[in-house]
Amino acid sequence: CIIMEYCAQGQLYEVLRAGRKVTPTLLVDWASGIASGMNYLHLHKIIHRDLKSPNVLVTHNDTVKISDFGTSKELSDKSTKMSFAGTVAWMAPEVIRNEPVSEKVDIWSFGVVLWELLTGEIPYKDVDSSAIIWGVGSNSLHLPVPSTCPDGFKILMKQTWQGKPRNRPSFRQILLHLDIAAADVLGTPQETYFKSQAEWREEVKKHFEKIKSEGTCIHRLDEELIRRRRDELRHALDIREHYERKLERANNLYMELSAIMLQLEVREKELMKREQAVEKKYPGSYKRHLVRPIVRSNAVEKLIKKKGSISHKPGMPPTKRPDLLRSDGIPSIDPLPSPSPLSASPKISTPPGKTRYRSKPRHRRANSKGSHSEFPGALKPASGVPEDTQSLQEQTFHHHHHHHHHHHHHHHHHHHHHHHHHHHHHH
Known part of the structure; x- marks a missing residue:
């Protein structure tokens, strides 16, 4: 000691x-x-x-x-x-x-x-x-x-x-x-x-x-x-360049897109209903192919992967990610203006005794699916990262996974709904 x-x-x-x-x-x-x-x-x-x-x-x-x-x-x-x-x-x-x-x-x-x-x-x-x-x-x-x-x-x-x-x-x-x-x-x-x-x-x-x-x-x-x-x-520069903000934005983006997906599904169902009603009244007036899914769920996932950089291509070291550093790498869908880490960031203003993050072991289980590979090296900072940065990194990381978990059912939800489109896409 x-x-x-x-x-x-x-x-x-x-x-x-x-x-x-x-x-x-x-x-x-x-x-x-x-x-x-x-x-x-x-x-x-x-x-x-x-x-x-x-x-x-x-x-x-x-x-x-x-x-x-x-x-x-x-x-x-x-x-x-x-x-x-x-x-x-x-x-x-x-x-x-x-x-x-x-x-x-x-x-x-x-x-x-x-x-x-x-x-x-x-x-x-x-x-x-x-x-x-x-x-x-x-x-x-x-x-x-x-x-x-x-x-x-x-x-x-x-x-x-x-x-x-x-x-x-x-x-x-x-x-x-x-x-x-x-x-x-x-x-x-x-x-x-x-x-x-x-x-x-x-x-x-x-x-x-x-x-x-x-x-x-x-x-x-x-x-x-x-x-x-x-x-x-x-x-x-790599992910260290305020990774706190990046994860937060990727997370916000993910949640935004999930919400949009749900809205689109609802709208699509309404369209289908309306179309069927019209079809009953005036058969043949609508051409079948006009009503297509507005956004395919796998397209959204690709977008999330590309823009939010939530996942990493396995063989790619985080350093070679110039897109992470360009603010335009993330679409302007982000509703919250990013706080200045020096002043307004909640991570810094947390009172000493109270930690914003839940106890870590809960999230470790979420990682058992191998989701560690999503962020290679994020938990092992390079030499020269102060220790407090490391713990912050871990907390941010797990915090991010916690959110991820919440939205998991949306994920599957979309997949079931658009399974046929998915196949269609492949052909």
């Missing part, structure tokens, strides 16, 4: 949310403390993979400790459970693209935590997570570096956010760099420093507004390059 120290003040993320003023001294102490802890991990060939302010704990005497709530089941209900969407702000481009990772992913994340210590802001506050995923994942976006920020810290942040992992510094280099950069701020009177900090805050907030209004192409990268990178990214 993992024995953890009790850290009186809790997560750095929450400490900053509570409005704690980070003085120049604290900035230097905390940044160096986190860098030393990470340096220790890297010396022992350990990649943290999920360094972020919610995983940095502050003790009663203001020292910082690095933890990983992914591994700590006990504390996880107290911690801010974040989904994949909530965590993207700290993720290096290669993590977002789900590529094999090196220790350099932790350097990028450290830069984000350093930015938080300097500005006291939430990284990418109110920016839709898909914009972050596209922007960072295509190497065309990183957090805004405040223009009046001390040069030492400015340079350090820019170095940690280099697109090529090998160009990012090591923690040993960061520690040396912090020593030098510290001189810039430690001499500054607190009040002066806090005034500057307020300016930085305003600047980054404006920047986020800009991202929200005009998309992520604000880092003045060559348009053609961005287009090419995004095409590469479309292939590199």
Whole structure:
């Protein structure tokens, strides 16, 4: 079992949310403390993979400790459970693209935590997570570096956010760099420093507004390059790109189509009745072939399979699914506007104790028919997926199956009704 120290003040993320003023001294102490802890991990060939302010704990005497709530089941209900969407702000481009990772992913994340210590802001506050995923994942976006920020810290942040992992510094280099950069701020009177900090805050907030209004192409990268990178990214990104939303939409689509099928059947029966009545009154006036089923049930199933991507072609790895990433891959039948995963998603706002999903074993039986093959690899996230993402993935997955189960009888229902059409189709 993992024995953890009790850290009186809790997560750095929450400490900053509570409005704690980070003085120049604290900035230097905390940044160096986190860098030393990470340096220790890297010396022992350990990649943290999920360094972020919610995983940095502050003790009663203001020292910082690095933890990983992914591994700590006990504390996880107290911690801010974040989904994949909530965590993207700290993720290096290669993590977002789900590529094999090196220790350099932790350097990028450290830069984000350093930015938080300097500005006291939430990284990418109110920016839709898909914009972050596209922007960072295509190497065309990183957090805004405040223009009046001390040069030492400015340079350090820019170095940690280099697109090529090998160009990012090591923690040993960061520690040396912090020593030098510290001189810039430690001499500054607190009040002066806090005034500057307020300016930085305003600047980054404006920047986020800009991202929200005009998309992520604000880092003045060559348009053609961005287009090419995004095409590469479309292939590199897989179902992880808010899979929560995708499953939900596929589910909604499935239920919508089931409802439409039922309506069509009812309408078809009415048509048949009407036609028979007319046939009785005026024999021969109707030509038989005019009344055909409006939609064949197997056609709907094909549509569901194609558009909703509920099932997978068995031999196809999920990565090669560019159609999943295009919003037009799903018809505009979807009645619910997709929530922004960062703000409105119910999966995040669930109160800690109450879980939205039923106990898992109930759904496992539903999978005994081999429906696991529908979503190869969904339950085993690639290395680099934080553990909390994994549990979320499982829950979303089972949740989705639960719905699936509900509508199973519709499935058979249609098959019986249109069995003759089905055969007809084959001939």
